[in-house]
Each structure stands twice: as structure tokens, then as C-alpha cells.
Amino acid sequence: MAHKSQRRSAMVLSGLVAVSLGLAACGSSDDGGGDADAGAGAATEIDCAPYEAFGELDGKKVKVYTSITAPEDEPHINSYKPFEACTGVEIEYEGSKEFEAQLPVRVKGGNAPDIAYLPQPGLLRTMVETGKVVEAPPEVVKNVEANMPDWKTYGEVDGKFYAAALGANVKSFVWYSPAAFEEKGYEIPTTWDELLTLTDKIATDDPDGKPWCAGIESGDATGWPATDWIEDVMLRTAGPETYDKWVNHEIPFNDPAVATAIAEVGKILKNPKYVNGGYGDVKTIASTSFQDAGLPLLDNGGCYMHRQASFYAANFPEGTNVAEDGDVWAFYLPAKDATTKPVLTGGEWVAAFADRPEVKAFQTYLSSVEWADERAKTCGLGGCVTANKNADPALVKNAVDKLSVEMLTDEASTSRVDGSDLMPGAVGSGTFWKGMTDWITGQDDKATLDFIENSWPKS
Template sequence: MAHKSPRRTAKVLATLAVVSLGLAACGSSSDDGDSGSGDSAATKIDCAPYEKFGDLKGKEVSVYTTIVAPEDGPHIASYKPFEDCTGVKIKYEGSREMEAQISVRVKGGNAPDIAYLPQPGLLKTLVATGKVIPAPPETEANVDANMPDWKTYGTVDGKFYAAPLGANVKSFVWYSPTAFKDKGYEIPKTWDELLALTDKIATDNPEAKPWCAGIESGDATGWPATDWVEDVMLRTAGAETYDKWVNHEIPFNDPAVATALAEVGKILKNPKYVNGGYGDVKTIASTSFQDAGQPILDGTCFMHRQASFYAANWPEGTNVAEDGDIWAFYLPAKDETTKPVLGAGEVTAAFRDAPEVKAFQTYLASTEWAVERAKTCGTGGCLTANVNVDPTLLKNPIDNLSATMLTDKNATFRFDGSDLMPGAVGAGTFWKGMVNWITGENDKATLDYIENSWPKS
């Protein structure tokens, strides 16, 4: 979601702390949601905004996303009021390979009508093909009214293409409150305390591991490891250097990046600390991100770093609450005086110039859709950038925690760095480089590989 490039400016970043107030509404994320169907069948919305697009009865709009079963259920349910109003049928397709396949499909003439793009950098790459249709005025008006500070992420070279959809918080560590209580472990408040706790857990529990992790995600394998680097980069280098890194104002193999990667390696490449429930360090590369945190439930793992949307991946019946089976704490910073928060979201890009597509794109940018998404949401991952949704609709405790983090006046929010980088890097060599790193490549070679892949223009 970028203005003139997938790289954000300091001004945009500064406004995100304000816009996060609107994130306390429910919506979607790149892998969010729940299988609940809500009560959308009974919902009535104002159909007038869609009547201006003409008679759409019997038309069909295809949607292509990264969100797969069971997380796709709430999204599909949230379309029903629009379908009832217009007579349009929404054809949903979720795929774990979407991020890699969307470019192939667009170039091959098999593009969906609308795609949920998790990376602003990918949007820019697709806009360069000439196949992305600029958003209609009605969609842009909704964005201006509902999520103005996120508009830049759907803008390329001064032209608005894609409305923001969902949002998520990534700076979470999932854990079992019961296990921590039984062992006498306290929630760490600083990075050093987190490392000390990690070492204590390893010492106390020879049959388990402090951490479990997984970065397998089909054609998108590697992305969870990039989140680790980004979160730690914010903590070791600070927001200003993080911005320079994302903008390539410093090289990918800059000492600041090397420091962050080495810090991540203290956990993810330490066989004493990982990979609980699965095996050695290398199993991180072959463990799916959906499965990665599950060993917390059987006690073979104590902690798992993953975003708010991971709430939807716990088995049905799991009590996700501060005093429940599973909860999450903030990934601590270097000290308690700073609070960097990493987050992300998607934008909705259109590839067919048709009234029904424009109407649906407009619906997805509306407050009515965000409210409906809130009703269909169940187990979490329900944040949007919409500032006009009643925060009391936020029923899930992990979403409440996310909103609290995002609205904290002391928090410094930054968008996922890899998502803002050029697609060839952020959704390409950065992912691949982290897989190679997990499976044995050293820090320097990994960073040099990614740096050498950065587009020259």
C-alpha cells in the first residue's frame, strides 16, 4: 500500500499511530478470521450505494485471497448483504499459493476480478503489468471517509488502485497461562528478560523446548521468519533505521540488519531453544505456520511468536483468554520505555473493469462491510483500518488486546517491512533467504544474497 513506491514515508508512518484508533474495529487480515458464520443472513444494508452501478442481478465476481478454510468462512459470510442487495454472486477462491500465483495468472490472462493483496510491494509489481484497474470514485470516497491514513498503501505513482481491507498486529508471543503459572514464569518486560526466560525454560524442561516455530506456507514459505527479523529490527535498530532499511536507504546487509538477524538467531537457530514438538532447527522450514504453535497445548513448547490472526488456528474449543488455555503477550522491546509494534494488512485490487466489480470493491471499503465482518468473526483476527466502526463490536479478547496495543499512545507502529519492499525482494528473496538461513546458511551469505537481489531501478 504505497504512494509512488512500496516504501513508506516518515509522514505516513507517523500517522499510523492515530489511524490505529480505528483498528479497534473488526475486519480481516492476510491469514485471519474464523469459521463462524455469524448472523449475516438477517442483516439488511442500504442498497442505494450499489444501485448506481446498474442492474447487477445474475452477475458474478471472483475473489482470490490467501485466506483458506476454515478462516475463509467469515469472509464468505460477510458478502451476503451485498449479494442480497445486488443479486451478484461472489465466487471465493482461497489459496496458500496466491502470492506466488497471482502474478502468473495476471500475466497469463487468468486474473481474478478482485485479489486481496497482502503486500503493497506486490500491488506495485502488478500495477506495472498494466492489468490493475484503478479504483472507482465510489471506492475512493469510502476510503477517504473510513480509512484515510491507510490510503497511501493502495496508491502507486499518485494513482489510487486498492482499498485497505484488514489489519493485524504481529508483535505477539503466544503461550499457555496455566503452564506459566505452574512453573512460576512471569511475562517478560524486556528483550533481555525474554532471553533469560527462554534459557530458564530450556533448563527447567529437558523434555520440551522454550519455542516452537514454523515458516512453511506453500509458495509463500519463509514469510513468518521475515516477521521475526522485522520485529527484532524495530527493537535493536529503532524505527528510523527500520524505515531506512525498508526504503533501501541502507543496504540489506547493513550492520544494523546483521545485528537484528543475529539476535533472531539466538532463538531460532539455537537447538537448545527450538523446535518444540517437531524436532531440530531445520524442522522450522518444513513446519507449517498454521501448525507451528500447537505444541503449546501439549506442553512440548512454551512460546510461539506469531500475529494476532493466529487466534483462528487454535483447535475448536480452545479458550483463548488471559486466564484460558492460550493467550499472548507483547514481544518485549529492549526496555520498558519503548513499545514498537509491527503490523500489516491487505488491499483489494481489481483486474476487470465492470460495474459489478466496482460495486463489490466499493462494498469492501464500506463501514457496512466492516460491521458485517465483525458479526461473522469469531476467534479473532478482526481488525480493520476503518475508523467509523463501533469498537464495542470487537468481541474477541485477542482483538481487544490488539486494539489496546495499537491505540497505546506510547506505541510506535510500523507496517510489515517485507510487504512494503519491492515484490521481488519482500515476497521473493527475503522469504527464500530466510528459508536458506534456517536450513544452514550463515548470516552474512543470507544478507548478501538478499541485498544483491534488490532491483537496480
């Protein structure tokens, strides 16, 4: 670790808010900063001068708890290395597939982490209600206002700001095999009707394969990929204004607009002719892990399409060529017509359960341009887009991440954050997940929507 006594390069600081991390001379090659890259060119030397604003932190530890697990965790861990090398703080990273279920248990039991990456603003509200979440320090607020102002409201609860956005991902993707499409002469659909027509054609052309593969098993979070389907289709069939009313419970969960969306999703996920490529019948969707679900795309027609977010690129085996002319690629999940482009997004929010100096320092680093740029540099297989609008787009090298940035910045795009992430935690990461799992295994549309509606908190 680098210590305060080590040489620092001269640099004019713009304050703790800036946390201006450069790439000039400082620590030695064995100070932990020399291999901060998991997929791009490594920076062997780090300018540690900006970190002096954090004070003396050598030997301190910060415990981070998150739902981000292997293989997506390594780029995150590597992105902390400049901070660790220059401050002397050790970041203890723990990823868990049972994060959403276990975090409330740990907080209630007095075993809260220092920092948690919350994948739902609804869960943030639930955690804030425990009285254990610490308001974000002023330095983080200033970073958020400068770097990601559009995301600030998602980190607020009752007018107080608690959590800065971390990563951002695009969920409105359909993964496919370019080779399989080319062999069969299939064109990328540009409307929802074209997608359904293509689906039916694939089912007719290839009785041994299936048009779609899907999987919603995710430990205690089983069901969340099915909620993404509903949200994406709600944006397409009902429009963003009605979507917002649904998320805020200004219309009931069993409103006709939601019934239309679930019926439309059912045309694909509940049709045994269309799913579940490489795994079995419709019910196998509930027992197929989301990590494995899209792998039959590589199996020469095991399945032809898989709807999943940009971060899914990290789940393909090492050596998979993820590119427009590669082994797998992705296209935009089409809307009702080709002139509109609703985009479903997601992310994580950094909440602190401690206000020690080293925790505040790490929060500030994660809200800075410098961390966003470091995250891009450590990125391997994709899923490395951040919410930080001031990050250097030239550092985004991964093809899928570039595609995500293009989609998010398209003037025709209308983006909305994942609806279940915004709903109260009891619904968004509770009954919505369970209801969709039961729906996949046989429960009808009405019973599913009624169950979720009846679970909505009364106050």
C-alpha cells in the same frame, strides 16, 4: 437473492460512498442474508435500500482471489452475504496457499481474477507494472480518505491510487499457555532481555520441552514467518527511522543494523536448546507449517512460546479457549525497554483487474464502514480487525481482536507495516523468504543478507 422489485426500507442515502447498510426490514429469511454470522449474533433481515445506488446487478459474478484460506476464509465469505443478498451479485471466493506465486502467472496468462487481496504493497507495485490493475473508482477513494487515511499511501503507485486496505493485523504477539506459565511460576517479560532470560530459564527447567516452537512452511510462500521475526526485531534494535530506511533501501539489506537484528533472532531460532518444541531440531522449522507450528502450546509444555500474529488464533482447534485465563493467550513481544512499544502490522489491499460495475460496487462495499462492521459480526476465532478507523469497536467481540485494537490505539505504540510487504515483490515475497528459509536450514547470517541485498532491483 433479493431483487430490485423487492420492498426496500426507507433510508436517506449519503451517496454511493457511504453504502449505508442498516439492519432493518427487507429481504426474506431465505435471501442469503439471514445467516451472515460465523461467530456472533446473526442479523436475519437486511436493509437493501442503499444498494440501489449500485444499479441493476442481479445475476452478475465477481471472482475474488486471495491468500486467505481455511479456517480464516469463512468469516470473509460470510461478510459478503448482505452485499450478495441485496445486489444479486455472486461472489466467487478462491483462497490459495500459492497465491503470491500464482497471481502473476494468472495475470500474465490472461486469467486474472476480478479482485485480488494483495498481502503486500510491494506485490501491488509489481502487479501495477503489468498494466492490468485498474485504478480504484472515486467512490473507493472517498471511502479511504474518510475511513482509513493513514493507509492510503500503501495503496498508491507512482501517485495513482489502486487499492484500499482491507484487514489489519498485529504481528508483535507471543502466544503462550497461561496454565503452563502459572504452573512454573513464569512472569510475562516486559523487556527483550527479560524474554531471553525467560527463554534460557525454561530450557534449563524443562529438558524434555523447548521454550519456543516455530514453523515457516507455507507452500510457495515458505519463509514469510521468519521475515516477520527480522522485522519485529529490527523495530526493537534499530528503531522505526532506521527500519523505514531499510524498507526503502536507503540502507543496504546487509547493513550492520540488519546484521544486528538477524543475529538477535538467531539467539532464539538458531539455538537448538530453544527450538523446535514438539517438532525436532532447528531445521524442522523450515518444514513445519505455520498453521501447525503453535499447536504444541496445547500439549502441556511441548513448547512454551510461539511468536505469531493476531490472526493465528483461528488456527487453534475448535473448542480452544483463547483468553487470558484460557488454554492459550498472547502477550506483546517486548521491546528493549518497557517504555517503548513498536508494533509490527500487516494487512491486505484490494486490487481490481476489471472495471465492470459489479466489480466497482464490490470494491466500494469492501472500503465502507458497513463492511468493516459486518466483518466484525461474522468473526469467529479472531483476526478480524480492519484498517477502518470508523468501524464500531463495540462489535469487536473476540478477545484477541480486542487486544489488537488496544495495542494499535495505545499512545505509547509506534506502528509500522510489515517491511517485506513494502519491499519490491522480487525481494519481499521472493528472495527475503528464500533467504530466511536457507538461513534456518544452515546458511550463515552474512551469506543470507548478501544474497538478499544482491537481488534488490537496480531500478
